[in-house]
Amino acid sequence: MENIKQRPVSEFNNELKLKGFNVFQIEQDGAATRVYSRKDFYKICLTTGKSKIHYSDRSFETEGTVLFFGNPHIPYSWETLSTSYVGYTCLFSEAFLNAAERTESLQHSPLFRIGGTPILNISEQQREFLNTLFQRMIEEQKADYSFKDDLMRNYINLIIHEALKLQPSENYNQQKNAAGRITSVFLELLERQFPIESAERPLQLKTAQDYAASLNMHVNYLNRAVKQVTGKPTTTHITERIITEAKALLQHTDWNISEIAYALGFEYPTYFNNFFKRITGTNPRALRIEAV
Template sequence: MDNQLVSSVSGFSTVDLKLKGFKVYEIETAVSPVPKYSRRDFYKICMISGKTLIHYADKGIELDGTFLFFANPHIPYSSEVLCEAQTGYACLFTEEFLKTHDRSESLQQSPLFKLGGTPLFLLGNDQKEFITTIFNKMLLEQNTDYVYKDELIRNYIHLIIHEALKLEPSANFFKHKNASSRITSLFLELLERQFPIESHERPLLLKTAQDYAAQLSVHVNHLNRSVREVTGKSTTTLITERIIIEAKALLQHTDWSIGDIAYGLGFEYPTHFNNYFKKVTGTVPKSIRA
């Protein structure tokens, strides 16, 4: 669906998007076949009306109505239109465009964009009307010569983000209160940056708690204590869970051989990957592909 929508936008160019840092467009599409599962280069916020099936990481979520969807380029996703027609708006942007200074928190740590966060929100009529107004303002503004256009568009994007954050349960919010929170946030961001695996010829390099501790210049015991204090899980468990999510995505949505997937995820031999996968999931990789 995304490829179809993007190609239908007048004058759309990924090169142009990379130069400007953002692109806003209107969605109008009919029922389409299942799109090819792919990784993208930009963050995306879209408001869609219509029955839709979203494939996000290793999950599928079916929605009917009007909803907001927040897509992270580091987490694979695709969508299927399940109704006669789908309408809405979308905005693509780079992290560099939205972040105004280096100390801004990474979007990958946002409750809306991070793995395991909440990327989908059903909207009521008032929320739909409000966000529609914002998208229309962005559509009008992106073609003007206003000298502060980037700042204005950035503010509009933040308005949509904050409208969604108000819908997010407060228990899911996370603020750094101490050193443990900070080191855990750095670890989770570094973990997410290892993915997606784009080629089995460039395998995963950081695979253990020791690897991550070395990259973060902290003692592994300090990292392990901090991560468990904040998340309730061990560093190794979080690494394992992320590798399994990536493994499932590669098994379900690529034509790579299991051997190539194993090597891409840092396993020297397919048998090691098979044993690892079965120990964690209780099933073998081949069963996921089937």
């Protein structure tokens, strides 16, 4: 579904990260499953066609025109069921939208939060109006207007406000195997925290409680689901992934131990050293020396 005509994916990603915004038209596509995994970007899609959207622990059957709001903190996949699937997509970072000093986090919006209503059924009249907004964004994106960023924020906010006035889709089914779906969402969210690319952007989700809060569920519910499906506690999965990342940073970067500790969410290097030795049986400095 997410084909960018005559533009390499790497070029598109670089431009997106530079500007924090992009809007484009969805081309016709055959039946396929697309899994979106960008860590930093929110998504608004206006699409016409038949599809199934898996979002958190729910699956939405859609036909006709829908408006979809994707949160980068919530794993989701999109399965197109019709051979013709058209519309528009807008991608933007929270930093881009909040440059105008908005105070409320997008994650608290009913359109973007995990227990919210990310899919809205759109009438033909509403589709024509929203089409116009997306088309205007595409045209303005090409222009040299000095205040283009502000104009794009206005368009995004207008779409959000239009959506807040609409009724959410009720055509969804709870996953039959709720534990399996919750576990899948948790594991994908865990993997999305990595790799750590900068010591200035430390790991945000460090505990089972952090993940449960991000997924808008009680930590006991998350723990039961993950243990039932994988046989291992939530904390064990988190610990193993942090250790894997720590080894990679020790062996493949020139960051000092303090920088690595901070990047992985440890307040003090001593805490990181004790954690690493307890899990691996050796200390971080010894592993780095071995790598050299």
